[in-house]
Structures are given as structure tokens and as C-alpha cells.
Amino acid sequence: MKWPLSKKMETSLLACAIHKGEKLTNYCTDHNHLCCSKCVELNHRRCLQVTPLPLAATGKSTDFKNLSVSTENALSQLKYYETYQKDRMKSLKVSYKEHESLIVDGLRLEIMSFLLQCETSTVNRTHEHMQYTVIDMREKIKYLLADFEKSTIKEKKEELNLKQAPLKVVTNSCIRLHYELFHLHVAIPKVLDKPELSFIASTKCLENIQQSDIFIKENFSNKVFTVNGKSVHNVKMPSDSFTCDILAVCALPNGQVLVADRFNVKVKLLNQLYRVVSHLDVKQKQLGMCLITPSEVAVAGHDEVQFITVSHSQLAKGRKLKLQYRCCGIAHHQGDLYICSPTALYKFTLSGKLVCRLFEDTSADYTVWKCAVSPTGDRLYISSWYKHKLLTLARDGTLLATYTDPALLSPHGLHVTPAGQVLVCGWLSSTVLQVGWEGQSKLATLATMEDGVRWPRSVCYSSTTSSIIVGQWEDDTILVFRVE
CATH class of the missing domain: 1.10.287 (Helix Hairpins)
Structure with a gap:
């Protein structure tokens, strides 16, 4: 980085990207494009502002x-x-x-x-x-x-x-x-x-x-998923006292799946065939869950975050974070924890230190219900449950987009895939949608009531099995949609 500009690099900078061997000579202001003589002759003859490079560079300042x-x-x-x-x-x-x-x-x-x-x-x-x-x-x-x-x-x-x-x-x-x-x-x-x-x-x-x-x-x-099959799997255990309420789902890289059953106050581990192989009883009713490492998740409930590890198809409790805020949603990206606390989004370190409050909306209840983060960390997504909205924030909490849709009533579960595709389910509308990464448009309706979706609570994508997993309210089963 400290070496001076080489002749090879200078030649590379001056070379036209379209016509190999030609040197850049002009700049077209109409198209904001660098041009060689061939570019001007073939594509910019009718442009009004084609300026020689020395003149175009004069007085130009770049941040x-x-x-x-x-x-x-x-x-x-x-x-x-x-x-x-x-x-x-x-x-x-x-x-x-x-x-x-x-x-x-x-x-x-x-x-x-x-x-x-x-x-x-x-x-x-x-x-x-x-x-x-x-x-x-x-x-x-x-x-x-x-x-x-x-x-x-x-x-x-x-x-x-x-x-x-x-x-x-x-x-x-x-x-x-x-x-x-x-x-x-x-x-x-x-x-x-x-x-x-x-x-x-x-x-x-x-x-x-x-x-x-x-x-x-x-x-x-914005690569759109295509659904090409569905299966239904029962996750109820003999020891369960109530009908299941699968409020959160996490897919592990090895194909196993973790589900948070709020009514039975359990976190359950499913094998690759979606059968329960292990479980943990937890004190708080879980409201959110996210992946921390390939073998560790963080489970949010009430005013605490419980870390759980997976080893040899068994679950074990790890450390616990006590927070001063109610936790209803959680997401993680490169050491940063994002916590939804019904009307605000907070950023914490993994050790539990509050970094800042990124966003707040106190105009109604549950305006900040669930959250998800893009794989590169430059976008944050929030489901505003009572306002029927999907919000998209910049890394610093600036509101970038607000999305509403009759097919997205009471948005609940929210997930961003490793490729950056945004999935959200409408609780009242009984739908699972794919939304553009900008958070401004619907790309596809992936599942509806006709596909067996009833009161969806959570959604997650497994890249290992190329499937979308949906957990539902008062339902002992999860839905698994195979996608391409």
C-alpha cells in the first residue's frame, strides 16, 4: 500500500474497460462515463458534454x-x-x-x-x-x-x-x-x-x-425462491403439557434445527428428519432466538438472554445475560446483539454491554417485535406487529424503508438468509413472503393458508437442506417447504 504508483498500475488506470488497448481520453457528463476515442465515435457522438480528461478533472473534488x-x-x-x-x-x-x-x-x-x-x-x-x-x-x-x-x-x-x-x-x-x-x-x-x-x-x-x-x-x-414441495413434522413431546407454540426457529449448519416452544417453555433440538432428539426446560417463555456460532444459539425471553450450546445432539445451558429491557426479538452479527424491546431496538455486545439505542417508536405497542440483520451487517429489518409494517434500517438505525401489504398483516417471524434474502410471515394474514433486500417491495408469496399456513409465528431458511421452516401458533407441527 505504501509503494508509489507503478507504471503498470498507471497504464491500467488509463486503459479503456470496453476497448482493450485504447487509452481513456474523454469524460461524458451526460452518461457519467469515461471514454476512449472509439467510445466517443461509437456511443457518444450525439452527447452534448464530452470533455477531454484534463479539463474534466480540473476543479473536481472527491470525498x-x-x-x-x-x-x-x-x-x-x-x-x-x-x-x-x-x-x-x-x-x-x-x-x-x-x-x-x-x-x-x-x-x-x-x-x-x-x-x-x-x-x-x-x-x-x-x-x-x-x-x-x-x-x-x-x-x-x-x-x-x-x-x-x-x-x-x-x-x-x-x-x-x-x-x-x-x-x-x-x-x-x-x-x-x-x-x-x-x-x-x-x-x-x-x-x-x-x-x-x-x-x-x-x-x-x-x-x-x-x-x-x-x-x-x-x-x-433478490434471487426469488421457488417452492417445490412441502412436508409436515410433529414436534410435540409426551412430556408437553400444552399445544406447541413455535415462536422461534434456528437452522444449524449440520442440518439440525432448534425450535423454541413458548407454551411448553422448552427449547427442542430436531435431527435432520425433524424429530425431537433433545430438549431443555427454560425458566422464561422464549420470545426470540438467533444463531451465535454453528453450535450455539442465544434465546431471548422476558428480561434475559440464555445461551445454549449443541454438542453430539444434546443441548446444554451456557451463560446468561440479565438485561434492563424486555426482550421479544433477537439477532446477531459479528459480535453485536440486537435486542427488540417492544417499542425500541437496542444494540449490545455479546458480553451484555449496552452500546446504543438504534431505533424507537412509542406510538403503539409492539412496534419493534422481531428483528433480523443482513449477512454483511449493513441492513436491519424490524417487524412492527401492531402497525402491520416491515421496517428497514441502516447500520446506524436510520429508517430507510417502510413496507406495508394487505398480504402482510401483523408481521411476526422474520429471517434473512445467508445470501441476504428477506423472509417475513404475516400472523393475521397467514402468509410467508419474500421481500426485496431494500425492504420496499414483495418479490414472492411463498406460502398461504391454502398451503397449510395458519397463524405463522416464526420462519427460518436452512441452506443445508434448501428449505424454509415455519413454526405456528397453537400447532404441534412445523411446516417445511423445499425451495430452489
Whole structure:
């Protein structure tokens, strides 16, 4: 970073991004675009304000501090989504390997069972003749099995490659955008005393940030889910005294799921088949839950936060935070805890220290009911239960957007996926919606009363199983929607 501007970097800054080998010479104010002579000739001949670069750079001042912050945020987001894509490819590869193994093992078991039956039932009657027949059959089946394994593995690898191909394209785009933006980020401090290069670098940087934002929106945050199946799973235990009220759901990276049953005052661990394998009785009726690490969650209830760890399919209580505020919703991002306290949103450290009050609305009850945070931490979402609204806040608590919809009455459960997709359920409207990351529009109605949704309380997405899990009020079952 401290090295002076190299000739290679200067050449790179002056190069036209569209026409390789051409040098930037002009700036089109009409399109806010850097141009080479070919750009001007082909695309900007009718533009009124095409200015030579030395003149365009004269008197131009850029807020390099804010530009640097914006660049670092964009770089951080691109790196996050690059890692996310790589994890998806890795997970896909593991699941296909396991699937291959299950298919082959199943076939092998069936063949061996058949041979055993054949030997047991017939070899005693015609021992010598049948013994040779069985040996021949075993050899023949062994070769068939070997051919099957080869063909199956080949087919599965081809299928895996087809599914991984679009993921690789997006990953490579993340890497390319990050590379280009990073080099501009490095170049800007080196050209502050060179007006023309400084103007080019800052303009290119702003263009790349805009491209990155569009790319992330199109490929991640606003990618619409498609529901392609549903299953229903009972989570009631024999020891439960009441009908379940699943007020919070958390999906773990290993495919297990935690549900908070408010009426029975329990946190339950479900295995990959959504069967209860462990539970903990808690003192407070739980109102919210969020993931802290791959094996730890924080459960909010009344005026405390209880940390719970998962190990070897067993739950164990950890430390506890006592707060001065009522807790009805909770979210976590990189060491920051966000606590909903019916009419305000507070930010705490993981140790329980209050950082600040980010937002408040005392005009009604339960205006700040549940909260969720984007994977890059730049957006906060709040369900305003009594006001039938979904609020979107900036990192500092500034209100950015308010969303209302007849299909979203008494918004309750709220969740943001690792890719930034926003899910919210309407308690009175009995709906599960996907909303744009900006918090201003509905992208899809994923489930309604016709799909079995009744008084939904919580919603969560599991990237491990590609499914949306919905918990409901006064219902012993959870709904699992398979999505693409």
C-alpha cells in the first residue's frame, strides 16, 4: 500500500474497460462515463458534454474518505458472497458424494441378500450343480456392480458439474469484481496529487461499486425462491403439557434445527428428519432466538438472554445475560446483539454491554417485535406487529424503508438468509413472503393458508437442506417447504 504508483498500475488506470488497448481520453457528463476515442465515435457522438480528461478533472473534488469507506464495504460484501458461493459448492459436492454412496450401498445390500436367499434355499437340494451356479452368479453380479458404480458415479459427477457450473460463474464474477475494485482502492491514495489520474481512479471506483451492488442484488439478495414441495413434522413431546407454540426457529449448519416452544417453555433440538432428539426446560417463555456460532444459539425471553450450546445432539445451558429491557426479538452479527424491546431496538455486545439505542417508536405497542440483520451487517429489518409494517434500517438505525401489504398483516417471524434474502410471515394474514433486500417491495408469496399456513409465528431458511421452516401458533407441527 505504501509503494508509489507503478507504471503498470498507471497504464491500467488509463486503459479503456470496453476497448482493450485504447487509452481513456474523454469524460461524458451526460452518461457519467469515461471514454476512449472509439467510445466517443461509437456511443457518444450525439452527447452534448464530452470533455477531454484534463479539463474534466480540473476543479473536481472527491470525498476520498467516504469513497474509501464505500469501497471497503463493497470489498467486504464481495468477499462474503465469494465465500458463501464456495461453501455452497462444497456442500453440494458432499451431499452428492453421500448420495452416491447410499445408492451403491443399497444396491450391494440387495444383491447380497438375494444371493444369501439363493444359497440357503437351493444349494442343499442340488449341492454341486447349484454351488457352481451361485459362484457364477456372484462373479457376474460383481462385474455388474462394478459397471453400475462406474456409470452411477459418472452420471452423478456430470449432474454435480451441471449444478456447480452456475455457482462457479457467480464465484468467478465475485473474484473478478473484488480484484478490480481492490486495485482501484490501492491506487487512489497514490494519485491524490495527480488530478487527471485521481479523477479517473475515483470515477472507475464508483462505477465498480455500482456494478458490485447490481451484481449482488441480481445474484443473491433478490434471487426469488421457488417452492417445490412441502412436508409436515410433529414436534410435540409426551412430556408437553400444552399445544406447541413455535415462536422461534434456528437452522444449524449440520442440518439440525432448534425450535423454541413458548407454551411448553422448552427449547427442542430436531435431527435432520425433524424429530425431537433433545430438549431443555427454560425458566422464561422464549420470545426470540438467533444463531451465535454453528453450535450455539442465544434465546431471548422476558428480561434475559440464555445461551445454549449443541454438542453430539444434546443441548446444554451456557451463560446468561440479565438485561434492563424486555426482550421479544433477537439477532446477531459479528459480535453485536440486537435486542427488540417492544417499542425500541437496542444494540449490545455479546458480553451484555449496552452500546446504543438504534431505533424507537412509542406510538403503539409492539412496534419493534422481531428483528433480523443482513449477512454483511449493513441492513436491519424490524417487524412492527401492531402497525402491520416491515421496517428497514441502516447500520446506524436510520429508517430507510417502510413496507406495508394487505398480504402482510401483523408481521411476526422474520429471517434473512445467508445470501441476504428477506423472509417475513404475516400472523393475521397467514402468509410467508419474500421481500426485496431494500425492504420496499414483495418479490414472492411463498406460502398461504391454502398451503397449510395458519397463524405463522416464526420462519427460518436452512441452506443445508434448501428449505424454509415455519413454526405456528397453537400447532404441534412445523411446516417445511423445499425451495430452489
